[in-house]
Amino acid sequence: MSIKKTASAHWAGDLKTGIGSISTETGVLRDAPYGFKARFEGGKGTNPEELIGAAHAGCFSMALSMILGDAGLKADSIDTKAEVTLDQVEGGFAITAVHLILKAKIPGATQQQFDELTKKAKEGCPVSKVLNAKITLDATLQA
Numbered sequence: 001m002s003i004k005k006t007a008s009a010h011w012a013g014d015l016k017t018g019i020g021s022i023s024t025e026t027g028v029l030r031d032a033p034y035g036f037k038a039r040f041e042g043g044k045g046t047n048p049e050e051l052i053g054a055a056h057a058g059c060f061s062m063a064l065s066m067i068l069g070d071a072g073l074k075a076d077s078i079d080t081k082a083e084v085t086l087d088q089v090e091g092g093f094a095i096t097a098v099h100l101i102l103k104a105k106i107p108g109a110t111q112q113q114f115d116e117l118t119k120k121a122k123e124g125c126p127v128s129k130v131l132n133a134k135i136t137l138d139a140t141l142q143a
Contacts, residue, residue, distance in 0.1 A: 009034075022046065049095060053082035056098055056127040064121035068106060071117060076105040077142075085133075095133050102139040114141040 007029070011020040021031040029046075037043025057080040068075055085097040102118060109117075118139040122128055128135050 022051070049084040049086050052095065052127075052131075053084040053098070056084070056125070056131070057082040057100065059125045059127035060100055060102075060121055063125035064102075064104070064118060067117050067121050067124070068109075071113065073106055073109050073113070073117075076107060078102070078104045095131065097134045097136070098128075098131060100135065100137045100139075102137060103142055104139070105142045109141060111141060114139065 006025045007022065008024075009020055009022050010031075012018055016036045019033060019035045022034055023030050023032070033045040034047055035043070035045055038045035039047035039049070060082075061078045061080045064078055064080075065075060079102070081101040083099040083101070084095055085099075086093055087096045089096070100122065104114070104118075106114065118137060122135060122137045
């Protein structure tokens with residue numbers, strides 16, 4: 001089975017003063033603004049790293065849900081935050097790390113099960129597989 005999803009970006013101008021927009025085929029993002037200031041100076045708009053973080057957090061959460069189900073468990077809640085690190089490296093910039101921070105309520109799960117299943121989700125999520133970055137995880141099983 002092969003699934004294809006699309007997104008698009010438009011850019012006009014030079015790097016520092018130019019402005020762009022990002023859209024998704026579903027329309028969830030429609031001409032969302034992005035630019036140098038949003039990416040490097042905390043300005044308004046989105047940026048590629050933020051979008052990758054959202055994708056990674058969402059993908060990991062869904063992967064964990066599937067893996068929990070395979071283990072006979074069901075989460076009351078899975079809350080994942082992704083911190084994406086963009087570093088200046090030789091030849092430009094690179095995403096060098098993603099740190100996932102998970103808080104989950106999973107009735108009946110032991111700490112050992114939780115640790116094993118979250119590691120499996122981190123390694124198996126499709127977004128984790130596509131990133132050439134160090135991916136770490138802090139996982140908290142909540143009562």
